[in-house]
Amino acid sequence: MDIDAFVTAHQPTWNRLERLVRRRRELNGAEIDELVDLYQRVATHLSIVRSASRDPMLIGRLSALVARARATVTGAHAPAWREFVKFWTVSFPVVVYQTRRWWLWTAVAFAVVSVLFGAWVAGNPEVRAAIGTPEEIRQLVEHDFADYYRENPAGSFATHVWLNNAWVAAQCIASAVLMGLPIPWILYSNAANVGVSGGLMIDAGRGDVFFGLITPHGLLELTAVLLAAAAGMRVGWAVVAPGHRPRGQVLAEQGRAVMTVVVGLIVVLLVAGLIEGLVTPSPLPTWARIGIGVLAEAAFLGYVLVFGRRAALAGETGDIENAPDYAPAS
Known part of the structure; x- marks a missing residue:
């Protein structure tokens, strides 16, 4: 040419x-x-x-x-700070708010399984004998359970906890590609572990130690993990029952919602990890440590209720504006 x-x-x-x-x-x-x-x-x-x-x-x-x-x-894109503010005041809370029913029933199921396992272990000597010898159980309830929170420096322990919690949440999110089918088993395993530990501690008369150590960080931590599980199962249900809209469109919307939850939970789990690493093993009185955990949980739930409900009433979905649900193909 x-x-x-x-x-x-x-x-x-x-x-x-x-x-x-x-x-x-x-x-x-x-x-x-x-x-x-x-x-x-x-x-x-x-x-x-x-x-x-x-x-x-x-x-x-x-x-x-x-x-x-x-x-x-x-047209010009919105400044990065506006996108940041919108994410935390609209996109993330409205997606969490819209997931509230899945979230609630997931939390109820988790609590029921934990309580049943705890009562089963605490009330049956045969079950405790199958878990471990009396010496092993005594070592766990008198030393290992509490030492777990105190044996490492607070900073490194908080990082370890954050990564571990993020891994459990990531398993729930990743299971969305399998229609959420593995999620109930993941939750069941974690609920059983909590119930068994609680049952052993309560049977040994150390229920106050168990709840004093697990409550400060456990409330927010479990809330985040259960939210990840609820979001993942919601995606799976979108495949089974998409409603009157095309299945691909509903699946695309729910998939983008899951990614919003992923980004938001990074920060939520970081806060939970900091509480577990800095507050749970601290010399503060038990009531103060539990109070910090309750305040953190109340703050998160209040944040979701206020901002999420406001965004939902305004017609926001948290989805990407003008996001295509189908990729053009030739």
């Missing part, structure tokens, strides 16, 4: 687009339509030039012109 002839033929088009971009705030309707048309044509010209010429000046000029025209056509 003769690049000089190509430039001569299309130079007026490029100049016209450049003038329209400079006058973008003064354009009338016909000129806006012309701007869009010229932007598409010049983008094609740029593609042709890139494949047929190695002139860096020409490629650079057309690239800059196309970029400026694209910004004019699509």
